[in-house]
Amino acid sequence: MAERQEQTVPDAVLTRIGQVVMLHHAGDREEARHRFLGLWAEIGEHGDPLHRCTLAHYLADTQDDPADELAWDLRALTAAEEARGEALAATAVAALSPSLHLNLADDYVRLGRGDAARTHLRWAREAATALTDDGYAEGVWAAIGRLESRLGEGGGPGTWTPPRQRP
Secondary structure (H helix, E strand, O other), X not given: OHHHHHHHOOOHHHHHHHHHHHHHHOOOHHHHHHXXXXXXXXXXXXXXXXXXXXXXXXXXXXXXXXXXXXXXXHHHHHHHHHHOOOHHHHHHHHHHHHHHHHHHHHHHHHOOOHHHHHHHHHHHXXXXXXXXXXXXXXHHHHHHHXXXXXXXXXXXXXXXXXXXXXX
């Protein structure tokens, strides 16, 4: 019974991360970065892997320097790998994986490292096949298409499409 209750109680840290994401999306990048860094200091390098993954994933988007963005995206990926072993976190990490790899691919493109970008783009495609057919998946597949186009792969946007769920 206690385990079931834990699953239904909102995660306060993820809620706080979500609040800062809204601040960032509203246009206050500097304040969002400041608040994300405060949360990172609270969570610490050895905190809950899902929290670290989610926080680093969004913190990367607030960086001005592509190398700094890459460093945060790599932290997110490392934490995601740690979280895969935890039952509740594994589902969330599976949903984040395509986006994590897309971000890394984009970082590598901007840093002029095409081979690394292509590797992460391939991993993003593979991870995206596990997504359900919804708006998030459509956005991921659209981003894959845009990145393919930037890398000159697959004949442009729309080449890769999400597999349709069968009834």
